[in-house]
Amino acid sequence: MYEILITYREQLLYSLAVLIILMVIQFAMKKAANKVGKRSEINITRTRLMFKYINILILLIAAFLLAFAWGVGLTDLSLIFSSVFAxxxxxLFAIWSILSNITSGIIMFFSFPYKIGxxxxxxxxxxxxxxxxxxxxxxxxxxxTAEGELITYPNNLILQKAVSLIATERRHDDGKESL
Structure with missing residues (x-):
């Protein structure tokens, strides 16, 4: 075990540093998303969805940096990532609307003027x-709708259409009305 630690000391230290730095970045990004969510009175479930996106981003960055640290060459990494992204x-080209709706959901998290209720x-x-x-x-x-009909409306279309606010009913996460 000691020989392994000595042999791979640099890679282990680099990996530890990468993980610590990415955990700090992840914490800062989640803190910022949480602050935006609270300031904009965004429902906590939408904020948690942003946390999932942050986790995926950090995971991809960690995979890239750790593979590089453990000796996977830059040409090998570029081949792997270009193949995966291809x-x-x-x-995604075949199902572009899903990507469009996810992107719209992220945009709506930060700048959608309407709230639940x-x-x-x-x-x-x-x-x-x-x-x-x-x-x-x-x-x-x-x-x-007023008739009780449930409509699911795609996020990408809500950003493309003109929308008017008819009435505002602010609610907290527990569903109780606020004054």
Whole structure:
């Protein structure tokens, strides 16, 4: 065991440093997302969704840096990542709307002016909708009409259409109305 520690001392120290630095960056990013969520009165479930995106980003960066530390060459890493991204790119091109909705969900987390409980009107010439926002998910909004109909509306479309605020009903995470 001691021989292994001596032989791979540099790689182990580099790996430890990378993990500590990435944990600090992850903590800072989650803290910032949490602060934005609280300041903008964003539902905690949407903030947790951002935490998942942060975890995935940190995991990808860690995999790249640790592979580099343990002797995988830059050309090998570039070949692996380009192959993986080529496959992912083809898959995402085939289902581009999913990527578009996820990206829209991230944008909506930081700059969407409407909250859960607000009644909005979507100005669409083909299908105008007036409904209350029940939930904001990664891919779509859950809207409830006055007739009780549940509508799932894609995030990418909500950013492309004109939307009016009809009524505001601010709620906390426990569902109780705030004054």
């Amino acid at each position: 496959v992912i790119g083809v898959a 607000d009644t909005i009107k979507i100005h669409d010439k083909d299908l105008p909708i007036e409904a209350e926002i029940e939930d904001i998910k990664a891919f779509h909004l859950h809207l409830r």
